[in-house]
Amino acid sequence: MQALRDGELVAFPTETVYGLGANAQNPAAVRKIFQAKGRPSNHPVIVHLDSPRFLPRWVREVPEAAMRLAERFWPGPLTMVMPRASNVHDAVTGGQDTVAVRVPSHPMAQQLLTAFGGGIAAPSANRFGKLSPTRAEHVREELGEQIKVILDGGECQIGLESSIIAFQGQSVRLLRPGAITAAQIREVIGELLIGADVESPRVPGGTSSHYAPTTPMTIVPTGEIDARAEELSEGGRRVAVLAQRLPLKGHKYVTWINAGRRPEQYGHDLYTNLRTLDKAGCQRILVQDVPEGERWTAIRDRLLRAAASVSDADDSGSVAVLP
Ligand code: TXA
Numbered sequence: 001m002q003a004l005r006d007g008e009l010v011a012f013p014t015e016t017v018y019g020l021g022a023n024a025q026n027p028a029a030v031r032k033i034f035q036a037k038g039r040p041s042n043h044p045v046i047v048h049l050d051s052p053r054f055l056p057r058w059v060r061e062v063p064e065a066a067m068r069l070a071e072r073f074w075p076g077p078l079t080m081v082m083p084r085a086s087n088v089h090d091a092v093t094g095g096q097d098t099v100a101v102r103v104p105s106h107p108m109a110q111q112l113l114t115a116f117g118g119g120i121a122a123p124s125a126n127r128f129g130k131l132s133p134t135r136a137e138h139v140r141e142e143l144g145e146q147i148k149v150i151l152d153g154g155e156c157q158i159g160l161e162s163s164i165i166a167f168q169g170q171s172v173r174l175l176r177p178g179a180i181t182a183a184q185i186r187e188v189i190g191e192l193l194i195g196a197d198v199e200s201p202r203v204p205g206g207t208s209s210h211y212a213p214t215t216p217m218t219i220v221p222t223g224e225i226d227a228r229a230e231e232l233s234e235g236g237r238r239v240a241v242l243a244q245r246l247p248l249k250g251h252k253y254v255t256w257i258n259a260g261r262r263p264e265q266y267g268h269d270l271y272t273n274l275r276t277l278d279k280a281g282c283q284r285i286l287v288q289d290v291p292e293g294e295r296w297t298a299i300r301d302r303l304l305r306a307a308a309s310v311s312d313a314d315d316s317g318s319v320a321v322l323p
């Protein structure tokens with residue numbers, strides 16, 4: 001792919017979300033990603049490969065457990081953070097001693113990676129802190145002016161970012177939940193710690209304010225969703241609702257999306273639904289709390305982060321970003 005070789009950015013589909021790619025061996029090209037996203041330059045990015053055979057180029061020492069996970073889950077929505085090889089640029093790793101790698105399964109991502117023949121550094125193709133794109137048009141709307149090439153591979157099959165795990169000494173830690181669950185990983189490697197500790201590498205998607213719509217968002221206990229929508233919409237204020245069922249009655253001034261009760265479908269649609277509600281001109285987005293259980297873990301994680309990024313203190317529609 002010539003644009004990548006020329007140091008240009010290429011947005012491409014993966015099975016999780018769209019990525020904003022650059023030649024991972026060209027630091028100037030990787031810096032363009034940060035500029036386009038408005039992302040702080042010390043945040044590391046994932047290196048995408050077409051197959052595990054290129055791992056030794058990027059990773060100093062591939063843990064045996066990582067090999068087993070690669071065999072089981074690659075190509076697929078699992079990112080592994082491992083010790084970096086000496087020639088990996090600081091622009092990719094944010095200056096850390098580790099590098100994150102993933103082999104995506106989307107056929108168009110596979111084609112691009114195979115044709116390019118190297119590693120493609122790619123974060124999600126959205127402005128920093130905003131919702132990840134799951135359709136080419138999301139990328140075009142948000143970053144279109146800054147990207148020469150946007151490959152359109154239709155809607156992303158999973159719709160939520162990959163699971164990220166980090167190898168630290170003898171332990172393995174889940175830094176970001178995704179479609180590959182902790183239980184699935186434990187089946188292959190035994191023990192898996194959950195969440196970052198102070199020693200863990202930085203995960204900006206792991207800061208609490210992230211993956212956020214512009215409209216303030218609140219998570220509401222399941223039984224209260226109709227009452228809260230009714231209450232907030234009194235006096236003509238417009239309210240957006242993301243629920244798992246239809247409203248009990250017709251509410252005035254309420255835009256209501258029934259995202260259903262199946263976690264795969266809910267996750268697949270989540271970012272598109274939040275984008276739709278964000279554009280509905282509402283003062284607040286209310287989200288019906290999702291069920292407990294592992295299949296909802298990644299969804300719950302993204303909802304909590306999206307809700308954390310705005311102040312609950314006012315209903316003016318203004319956005320207050322947490323420190
Ligand atoms: O599904 C995905 O992972 C998508 C697609 C495009 O592959 N990519 C994605 O990239 O979500 P991004 O940059 O939006 O999120 C990747 C996360 C970031 O929070 C980043 O900090 C973390 O991975 N990360 C990257 N390199 C790391 C490293 N060396 N150590 C710890 N975290 C790292």
Ligand code: MG
Binds near residue numbers: 123205
């Ligand atoms: Mg992202």
